[in-house]
Amino acid sequence: DVKVTQSSRYLVKRTGEKVFLECVQDMDHENMFWYRQDPGLGLRLIYFSYDVKMKEKGDIPEGYSVSREKKERFSLILESASTNQTSMYLCASSLAELTSNRYEQYFGPGTRLTVT
Template identity: 90%
Template sequence: DVKVTQSSRYLVKRTGEKVFLECVQDMDHENMFWYRQDPGLGLRLIYFSYDVKMKEKGDIPEGYSVSREKKERFSLILESASTNQTSMYLCASTLGRMTGYQETQYFGPGTRLLVL
C-alpha cells in the first residue's frame, strides 16, 4: 500500500511566522501535490511537482512556495503566515507523470494549521 505521511497533524503558528509542512511518500511516485481543504470550497490545488526540483503552480499559489529536493519529499512553505491561511493542508501523490492524468491520488492524513 502507498503510504503518504505528513509531518504534523496539528500546528499552531503566529502571524508572520515561516511555516514548513513536510510530506513524504514511500512508493517512488513521481507526482506530488499540495491542496488546502476548506469547508464549502472543497480541495484547491496550491502547487504540484512532477519531478525532483520541478514545480508548477496550482490554482491558489499566492503566499506559498514549495520545495522538492528528493523524490519522496515535497515541502510546502508559508513564507509569512497569515490568518487566512488557517486551513487543512493535504498532500497527495500519483505514480507517474505521463500516466498521471488517469491515476488515483493517494492522500496523507492532513495537517490542520491554525494561524493566530
C-alpha cells in the same frame, strides 16, 4: 500499501512566522501535490511537482512556495503566515503518465494549521 505521511496533524503558528509543512511518500511516485481544504470550498490545488526540483503553480499559489529536493519528499512553505492561511493542508502523490491522468492520487492524513 502506499503511504503518504505528513509531519504534523495539528500546528499552531503566529502571524508572520515562516511555516514548513513536510510530506513524504514511500512508493516512488513521480507526482506530488499540495492542496488546501476549507469548508464549502472543496480541495484546491496550491502547487504540484512532477519530478525532483520541478514545480508548477496550482490554482491558489499566492503566499506559498514549495521545495522538492528528493523524490519522496515535498515541502510546502508559508513564507509569512497570515490568518487567512488557517486551513487543512493535504498532501497527495501519484504515478505519472505523459498522456493522461489515469492514476489515482493517494492522500496523506492532513495538517490542520491554525494561524493566530
